[in-house]
Amino acid sequence: GAVVSQHPSRVICKSGTSVKIECRSLDFQATTMFWYRQFPKQSLMLMATSNEGSKATYEQGVEKDKFLINHASLTLSTLTVTSAHPEDSSFYICSARQWDRGPEAFFGQGTRLTVV
Amino acid sequence: QQQVKQSPQSLIVQKGGISIINCAYENTAFDYFPWYQQFPGKGPALLIAIRPDVSEKKEGRFTISFNKSAKQFSLHIMDSQPGDSATYFCAASQYSGAGSYQLTFGKGTKLSVIP
Numbered sequence: 001g002a003v004v005s006q007h008p009s010r011v012i013c014k015s016g017t018s019v020k021i022e023c024r025s026l027d028f029q030a031t032t033m034f035w036y037r038q039f040p041k042q043s044l045m046l047m048a049t050s051n052e053g054s055k056a057t058y059e060q061g062v063e064k065d066k067f068l069i070n071h072a073s074l075t076l077s078t079l080t081v082t083s084a085h086p087e088d089s090s091f092y093i094c095s096a097r098q099w100d101r102g103p104e105a106f107f108g109q110g111t112r113l114t115v116v
Numbered sequence: 117q118q119q120v121k122q123s124p125q126s127l128i129v130q131k132g133g134i135s136i137i138n139c140a141y142e143n144t145a146f147d148y149f150p151w152y153q154q155f156p157g158k159g160p161a162l163l164i165a166i167r168p169d170v171s172e173k174k175e176g177r178f179t180i181s182f183n184k185s186a187k188q189f190s191l192h193i194m195d196s197q198p199g200d201s202a203t204y205f206c207a208a209s210q211y212s213g214a215g216s217y218q219l220t221f222g223k224g225t226k227l228s229v230i231p
Contacts, residue, residue, distance in 0.1 A: 006159070032216055043205060043221045044160070051216070093159045095219075103148040103209040103217035107159040 002028045004096050006108030013084055013115055021079045021111045023094030030096035033077040034105065035069060038091040050077055084115040119143055120208050122222025129229050135193040137225045139206035142187065146208035148217070151180065151191045154203045154224075163204070164191070196229045203227070 003026040013019045023033060032051050036044040048064075050056040050071035058064045066088075068080040077096075081088055093110040097103070121140045129135045139149075147168055152160035166173045166180040166189065173180045179192040193200055206222040 004159075034219075041224075041226075043223045046218070049216065049218070091157075095159075097217065103211075103219075104150075104162070104165070105217075105219060107152070107161065110157070110159040112157065 002096075002098070002101075002104075002106040004030075004094065004106045004108040006094055006111055008111060009109060010112045011114070013113070015085055015115055016083055018080055018082045019084055019113060021081075021092055021094075021113075023077045023079070023096065023108050025075050025096045025098075025106075028096075028098045028101075029074040030077070031074065031099035032097050033071055034095045034097075035067070035077075035079050036093045036095070038093060038110075040091075044093060047079075081113065084113070086115045089113055089115045119220045120206060120222040122206050122225060124225060125223070126226045127228070129196045129227065131196065131198060131229055131231050133196050133229075135196045135200065135227055135229070136190060137204055137206070137227070138188065138190045139208075139222050140186075140188045141208050143208070143210065143220075144187070145210045146220075147211070148209040149180070149182065149189050150207050150209070150219075151178075152205045152207065152221075154205065160205060193227075196227075198229045198231060201227055201229050 005024045007022045035047045048056045048058045056069035071077040095105045095107045097105045150165035151163045153163045154160040177194045182189045212218045
């Protein structure tokens, strides 16, 4: 099966600093990657969609200057939370799909971000 | 506007029983309906998925029933086990152009299987 690896699984950072989360597809080429945010006991909220080599498309209400997404290769996408604040504390999850596998998407294990 | 409505919000089932989770949708452009299982602190894992041209799909103890005319689909977990205790999300996908698909999730159902 397709494997998506997300790193780190947990991170604590100080308010005002930036933190980078990596999402890698280990055994397939991810033409599209998605970034989600999940609050406790809630569903996944799509933040942005990125296609390899293109600028990410952000969902309404998501600040693109705060959540920087880079999808420079077919196996790696990164999400950088800039100038993090406590309200950015959340569970961030990436998913990836391969262009010739239809709508099937595979998820990373998620990153728990805590901003103190 | 919630495009995929999921119920119940929580479910308690005795070990060996059948767990049933229901979802309904409005957008007839949806053409792929996956179910995901999520354990605490982990990302969702694809459990089983169905296309609208099929009314039922079974994989092991997990079955999706799909009613296209009613725009409803459900997940049945047979012989439920404590290890099935997790949050289950239904989702629906539609083609959004340029080779891209977008998933819309239900709000999730927390399943607890008690011994």
